[in-house]
Amino acid sequence: MKTDLKKELDSYRAAAGVFRFLDIPPLHYLMIDGSGDPNTSPAYRDAVATLFATAYRLKFLSKRELERDYVVMPLEALWSSADMASFTSARDKTRWDWTALMLVPEWIMPEHVTRVRDDLDDGAAPARGILRLQTLDEGTCVQTLHVGSYDDEGPVLRRMHEEVIPGRGMTMTGRHHEIYLNDPRRTEPAKLKTILRQPVTGASAGGAD
Template identity: 30%
Template sequence: MAFDYKKEYKEFYLPKNKPEIIEIPSMNFIAVRGQGDPNEPDGEYKASIGLLYGIAFTLKMSPKGDYKIDGYFDYKVPPLEGFWWMDGMEGIDYGRKETFRWISVIRLPDFIQRKDFEWAVMEATQKKKADYSKVEFFNYTEGLSVQCMHIGPYDDEPQTIRLMDEYARENGYHVDITEERFHHEIYLSDVRRCNPQNLKTVIRHPLKAI
């Protein structure tokens, strides 16, 4: 049976719908950076998702070809994630989506090294006849964070974020979003098939002791 990151690491992907504090280890990702409204039908964000999955599935399906990855085991591609910010302000203003800046990512299994990622970019470029030059190997150490499962539309996230902020303060921390530590979302629902009221999104913010 394929290794399922959501089931094996429930503490990272399936938190309860109430805030909790957690230490997040360093992880490697496939990443694409961009800016603008993620809801634009032909926008940069939609294009980034196609690029991410192109590389993710090239790596997953590598055993069917000649390239061999050391330590490979069968796995399910982890969920889509995103780091979000807006220049010149703390937090996120959901009414100004056109000014969003983001890094769209998919987690890489630990056995995948940079050389394997570089092979996948070349392989996907040749086989799919597409430009993967925007895709990068991205390491991120999130560290101490507050997280919560948000259930409902993305535009309702501020309600959950307020609960997270309050919980952090009650426990002696404040949210520490900087140019290197981001508002983080993990998407557990397929927005194309799910009622907006039922969307499940993990929201995670970095913390610093008061």
Template identity: 35%
Template sequence: MKHEWRKEEKNYYQPGRKPELKEIPRFQFLTISGQGNPNSESFGEYIAQLYALSYGLKMNLKKMDNPPAEYQDYAVYPLEGVWDLTEEGRQTYDGAIDKDELVFTLMIRQPDFIDEEYFREILELTGKKKPHPLLDKVRFQSIEEGPVVQMLHVGSYDDEPESFRQMEAFAAEQRLKRLSKTHREIYLSDFRKTEPAKLKTVLRFRVAKS
């Protein structure tokens, strides 16, 4: 039976539209880091390489005579992004973000039965079939977020500050402190096919007891 993250992992990927406290365990990801405006054409190339590898991992598993013992078919996980600002961007921040100063790590989660050795095999195979300079920047990483405040944001990415204000107010009520201005976004909608007012994005930031 196919593993559907939208149905079977709702606690991580389907929060409500009000802030909540959640413990996020260790997961493994393909990641790629960069800097610049997410509206630029080059940004799309980062996303394309992550998806090319993620689907390569999935489809080659289906062809294996002896797949891993824990293997089951699965829906590819959604794109995620961890966002920050350059040092210059922090110094010039006046409430409006200069998108050219954004620093990002994009990622797609991978099932537990995928290991780094298999990732390396598919990375090499993909590089031979469709070489791209960004493939060399993709990493296989294990990441544990721990305690986070999260909520579902519906609407334009430019309207996210209002959701973050709600999340920070909730954290203060719960006597939690936000660990940094870095935050995570999980993209439940395809921004290329969805009008801005209907975009669905999970927002998260890490917290600790104050």
């Protein structure tokens, strides 16, 4: 059977207009760090290309050598900025720091990543030199589904940051997390689906607003 972590993990479920609180277990990701506007930054473009090239090579390695097939997961990113208003109001992407990432199954080991990375060339994986496998432990989070252009996320994030989280007596911790469920090259901006996630502290998970 082919493993599909999107269907198995509760953390990949979200609904538009619903802010859900949940505890997310530690998960394993391919990661590449960078900064700047993702729409214009060559570094972000190179990171995305490298992640996809590596992810598919790992899938084939797993199927061939480990006899465990799985669905390649969607692109994700962690975002941060010294001024959180750059996310919710000004949307000044030039001031953003990011980590592009893709989830891999827990049976993928560092040695598998090293083998695949060393097999790829700079044309297919231009950022392979800074690729790493790392565990992300986000703990308690609030998340919702945004449907529409990435540039229209501001009002949803303002509600999350300024109403929903304080309304539960919680505070933000960690980095803003986005999961891109569609390929923007093949999807109209109005139909893009993105899970917006924010780690929080100060209360237990469970329930929705």
